[in-house]
Amino acid sequence: MSNEEHAPHAQPPQAQQAPGPPPEGMTGRQRLVAGLWPPRLTRAQLVVALLLFGLGLGLAIQVRSTSDDGALRGARQEDLVRILDELDDRSQRLEDEKTRLEAQRRELENSSDQAEEARRQTQERERQLGVLAGTVAAEGPGITFVVEDPMTAVEPDKLLDTIQELRAAGAEAIQVNDVRVVADTYFFGEAGAVQVDGRKIRAPYRFDVIGRPQDLEPALNIPGGIVQTLEKEQATATVTRSEKIVVDALRPAERPDYARSSPQ
Numbered sequence: 603m604s605n606e607e608h609a610p611h612a613q614p615p616q617a618q619q620a621p622g623p624p625p626e627g628m629t630g631r632q633r634l635v636a637g638l639w640p641p642r643l644t645r646a647q648l649v650v651a652l653l654l655f656g657l658g659l660g661l662a663i664q665v666r667s668t669s670d671d672g673a674l675r676g677a678r679q680e681d682l683v684r685i686l687d688e689l690d691d692r693s694q695r696l697e698d699e700k701t702r703l704e705a706q707r708r709e710l711e712n713s714s715d716q717a718e719e720a721r722r723q724t725q726e727r728e729r730q731l732g733v734l735a736g737t738v739a740a741e742g743p744g745i746t747f748v749v750e751d752p753m754t755a756v757e758p759d760k761l762l763d764t765i766q767e768l769r770a771a772g773a774e775a776i777q778v779n780d781v782r783v784v785a786d787t788y789f790f791g792e793a794g795a796v797q798v799d800g801r802k803i804r805a806p807y808r809f810d811v812i813g814r815p816q817d818l819e820p821a822l823n824i825p826g827g828i829v830q831t832l833e834k835e836q837a838t839a840t841v842t843r844s845e846k847i848v849v850d851a852l853r854p855a856e857r858p859d860y861a862r863s864s865p866q
Contacts, residue, residue: 733775736782736853740775744812744847745819748840751793751805755835758789758796761807764828765789768811771821775812775849779803782851815843 732738747764749756765783768776776783781798791797796807811818819841822828829839 734785735855736775736784736851737855739848739850739852740812741846741848742774742812743815743845744773744810744843745815746842746844746847747809747811747822748842749805749807749809749832750838751807751835753836754794754805756796756805756807756832756837757793757835758791760828760832760835761796761798762789763831764809764822767821767828768809768813768818771813771817773811773813773818777810777849777851779808780851782849782853784853810847810849812847812849819843 729738733740747768749761749764761778765776765778765787778798781787781801781803783798787799789796789798790800791802794805796803822839822841829841832839
């Protein structure tokens, strides 16, 4: 015998059998389950299923969002009136709060302005008092009055009369040579050895005066006034108007020993 006769015959591969129809004798429900399980999905069917799932989810969200607006559309007239009244009340409360806050802001601004104005007035008053007391420098329009005394004949009382005439004419700040003239200023000595508040001064005597020039100059040049009186002493006196007179001689600020400010 040949080898071909004794070799076992090769078995052909068994083909996969397609599922056949359900066996006879099954109920309709059993046949439905047998047809659906196990699932046999292709890729195309899976993609379609995912698309249908996304579409359904979007529709559900849209319905949910529109249902809130539909709540007002389906509300009763009494409910709508009540909701409107609540909105009006809330709007009114907000307007009242806004008005109150604006009033507080205006009050704070006015208080700040008043405090600033009070501070400014206090500083201005302090400056004015400092000018009168001679503790701060001053400048402004006025005159320069220079007395030449070549014969050494001008007595201290003549210089004091000059101060009195200038004050009466409205002088606000006066300086004689390098001495600041204040309320308690005094002149002492004799011709050629004049003292002002205990400080010696020498001719020429220069008066720097701040005030209205139109009032100060005539007060010195009136007939029988200071200028003519000094000329009788063979002195010469000249008056010069100026738009800017500087009075910068200062007096030390003195603290009173006993007097204190009163609340009234």
